[in-house]
Amino acid sequence: MSWDLLLWLLALCVPLAFVVQLVRFLRADGDLTLLWAEWQGRRPEWELTDMVVWVTGASSGIGEELVYQLSKLGVSLVLSARRVHELERVKRRCLENGNLKGKDILVLPLDLTDISSHEVATKAVLQEFGKIDILVNNGGRSQRSLCAETSLDVYKELIDLNYLGTVSLTKCVLPHMIERKQGKIVTVNSLMGIFSAPLSSGYCASKHALRGFFNGLRTELATYPGILVSNIFPGPVQSNIVKNALTNDATQTLCNVGDQSYKMATSRCVRLILISMANDLKEVWIADQPFLSVAYLWQYTPTWAMWLTNKLGKKRIENFKNGLDADSYFKIRKTKHD
Template sequence: MSWELLLWLLALCALLALVVQLLRFLRADGDLTLLWAEWQGRRPEWELTDMVVWVTGASSGIGEELACQLSKLGVSLVLSARRVQELERVKTRCLENGNLKEKDILVLPLDLTDRSSHEAATKVVLQEFGKIDILVNNAGRSQHSLCMDTSLDVFKELIELNYLGTVSLTMCVLPHMIERKQGKIVTVNSLLGILSAPLSSGYCASKHALRGFFNCLRAELAAYPGIVVSNICPGPVQSNIVKNSLTEEVQKTVGGDTVQSHKMATSRCVRLMLISMANDLKEVWISDHPFLLITYFWQYMPTWAWWLTNKLGKRRIENFKNGLDADISYFKTWKTKHD
């Protein structure tokens, strides 16, 4: 075989690989590293058994679904949120649908904004189970309002809950993990912790702060390779996050019923989260298009990203002012073309 023919074959293989990756990306609902781990990586059913997992924000949405899927893997669960009645409901669901017994689940009410309670809560978990293998920082709230119409108290509330509350609890759990030289700190961030979108200025700020903090923490823990720090960045997922979002004032939420059909199923999002945890991925993006595509633009082609964000952002604001779901119009357009 001549060198010229060999080079042509190599070029053809490279082109074929590029086409395959492009086709995979068009159908992707997560970043390509995550989807590779789903295909060829370690299974949650192998890696996460017999662990103690503490989930905050476990009373609904992603936190509830995560607790239910974890309950099938043979872990010990700590369920935290402010609403005790809802936590008990989630516990019952885990016991009915999972492989756990009563002693395997601890309901631990927790208000992330009450930072003085975090150390005591951590001690309760350690007294109950003797260790904390995985801390899942999932609790938080979103925001749906124009920046100029929003009270400063809303921004303060979002920083107190989403950022400072999460950092405080992590700092209480971290000494235990350092002592054991192992553990996983998993933070449910958002694609809005990478990019920015109109109507979410306070939420974006809190999530950008979280990403910066945990990326820095990961670097500082380089001497402890057994401690894994992961940022999970979902896009729109079926939950009550929009319904419970703050608006112009702290006492006012969006409320009402929100359209969910264009969003990713919570069960799929959580499955990809478990895969990222099993494979110790440092950051993952979980979303359907067009948000996944926009995130790649923000990461690798920011000039194009600004142009695209401004274009879509105008429609988002128009939808909001007309009382419509901010994102549904271009999701419908994308899904029609995609299908």
């Protein structure tokens, strides 16, 4: 083969490879590192068996689905949330559809805002199972209200629940993991922890705080390579988080949530979370387009991202005032996954 022909082939392959990667990105529902791990990485079915996994916010949404998928992997589960009857419902379904027995599941009611109860809860888990391999910080609430119209009590509750409650529970579990020199601390954050949007200023603040805290904690644990600190950033997912969102008054929640069908299926989001846990990924973005592209814009071209967010934010506020889902103007092409 002549050098001219070889150079010509190389020149042809470069733009072709770029086009292929662009098409893959436009169809992506997670960051490229995560999707590589899904394709070539370790399987949750291999890596997560025989572990004790503590999940907060396990009574609904991502937490509930995570428990269901974990129950099929041969783990021991600790289910925490405030609503005991909902936790018992989740436990029954795990026993019906999973591979666990009653002794493998501990229902442990927990209020993240009641910081004084976290140490007792941690001791209860250790007494029951003898160890905590994975802590999944999933509990929290969202917000739908304009800053100028919102009581300061709403901001306080969001910080107390989403941020301080999560930090407190993590600090209770951390000494056990340090003693064993192993463990996984997985925090379900939000794309709102990377960028911000109107109607969610308090929620965004709490999620940005979580990102900063856990990134800082990871550096402090550099001498413990067996302890993983992982931040998971999902975009819009089909769950009750919008229904349970705080409004301008801390005593009220959002009633009319609008159409949620365009959002990512909870089962797909949880599968990607499990893949990230199995492959020890430190930061993971999970979202359909165009939300995933917005995250990349905020990460690499923040000036352009601010301009775009200002444009889209006007429509988001308009939808909210008209009783629609704030993000329903996005027409997302659904992609089927196995």
